[in-house]
Every structure is written in structure tokens, then in C-alpha cells.
Amino acid sequence: xxxxxxxxxxxxDADGVxxxxxxxxxxxxKQILFDKVERDRxxxxxxxxxxxxxxxxxxxxxxxxVYAFSCFNxxxxxxxxxxxxxxxxxxxx
Numbered sequence: 538x539x540x541x542x543x544x545x546x547x548x549x550d551a552d553g554v555x556x557x558x559x560x561x562x563x564x565x566x567k568q569i570l571f572d573k574v575e576r577d578r579x580x581x582x583x584x585x586x587x588x589x590x591x592x593x594x595x596x597x598x599x600x601x602x603v604y605a606f607s608c609f610n611x612x613x614x615x616x617x618x619x620x621x622x623x624x625x626x627x628x629x630x
Contacts, residue, residue, distance in 0.1 A: 541621040542566050548614035559618065563603065567595040570605035570616045577607040577614055584609040
């Protein structure tokens with residue numbers, strides 16, 4: 538089912554968490570997160586140690602979120618996507 542997702546990005550070198558919207562089904566969002574990890578890896582290949590290495594490794598968590606990550610020698614980057622419909626106002630108060 539295509540829907541609106543919020544993607545959060547944070548990590549050890551980030552001040553805070555960055556957010557963006559995406560539209561798609563779970564498979565689309567997994568591809569988006571994997572593409573972000575691949576971009577990170579290409580940007581700093583010499584310091585890459587491990588992380589999400591294929592779309593199949595992008596995790597679907599029981600909470601309904603989708604997660605991927607990159608780890609480097611001195612820092613890491615985490616990506617998590619959550620369907621907008623699952624975010625309630627009482628969680629924000």
C-alpha cells in the first residue's frame with residue numbers, strides 16, 4: 538500500500554535528526570533507505586566498516602518502521618522510516 542512516510546536520519550556525527558517525507562509502499566521505502574546507505578558508503582568508502590549491504594537487509598521492525606544503517610571507522614549513520622498514519626499527537630505532547 539502506497540502511503541506517506543517520514544524518514545529520519547541521525548548518527549554519531551549529527552547534531553539532531555534530519556527528517557524528510559517519501560511516498561511509496563514498504564518495498565519503495567526499503568529501496569530509498571538502501572540508496573541512502575549506498576550513497577554514504579560511496580562518499581566515504583575508505584572508512585566504511587559495515588552496514589546494510591542489500592535491500593534484503595533493510596529491516597522491517599515489529600513497530601512498523603523500516604531501518605538501515607552505515608558504520609564507519611569513527612562514526613555511524615542511522616535511517617528509520619515510519620508511516621505518517623502511525624504518528625499520533627498524544628505521542629508529541
